[in-house]
Amino acid sequence: MTTEKDIFHEHLKRTRLKRTDQRDLILDVFIGTEGHISVEELYELVKKKDPSVGFTTVYRTMKLMAEARLAHEVRFTDGRARYEHEYNHDHHDHFICNNCNSVIEFYSAEIEKLQEEIARQNSFKIQDHSHRIFGICSNCQEKNTSIGVAAVRSYS
Numbered sequence: 733m734t735t736e737k738d739i740f741h742e743h744l745k746r747t748r749l750k751r752t753d754q755r756d757l758i759l760d761v762f763i764g765t766e767g768h769i770s771v772e773e774l775y776e777l778v779k780k781k782d783p784s785v786g787f788t789t790v791y792r793t794m795k796l797m798a799e800a801r802l803a804h805e806v807r808f809t810d811g812r813a814r815y816e817h818e819y820n821h822d823h824h825d826h827f828i829c830n831n832c833n834s835v836i837e838f839y840s841a842e843i844e845k846l847q848e849e850i851a852r853q854n855s856f857k858i859q860d861h862s863h864r865i866f867g868i869c870s871n872c873q874e875k876n877t878s879i880g881v882a883a884v885r886s887y888s
Contacts, residue, residue, distance in 0.1 A: 740755075769814060810833060
């Protein structure tokens with residue numbers, strides 16, 4: 733079975749870049765994460781294991797992992813690039829809360845089927861896509877409702 737390391741090392745060969753212990757460490761740390769991680773957050777995790785690794789090395793290695801399709805870049809409400817695992821992970825889309833910036837991953841077979849049909853009708857070949865739906869999460873809706881109720885009660 734092909735591993736993330738195999739894919740990454742093959743990508744380094746194709747791009748004529750050297751395999752280094754630092755790049756391997758960055759890959760290992762990334763593989764050990766879940767969710768959506770920024771380069772800054774990944775750097776902090778890597779630095780705990782090897783303080784000699786520089787931010788630029790982490791940044792460039794993250795870009796290499798994205799080129800190798802091991803990681804996928806996503807941007808949410810704060811505009812920062814974050815990365816999530818791509819290799820051996822199922823496709824999903826995102827609900828993003830405009831209030832607290834929380835992210836809810838979801839998958840909809842109906843949406844996937846509909847976009848494929850629309851692409852077919854337009855003679856368009858989809859290579860990749862990302863759905864980001866912005867709104868207010870249930871926690872923030874509840875907080876806003878309870879705040880509004882408390883404010884009304886205090887004025888009555």
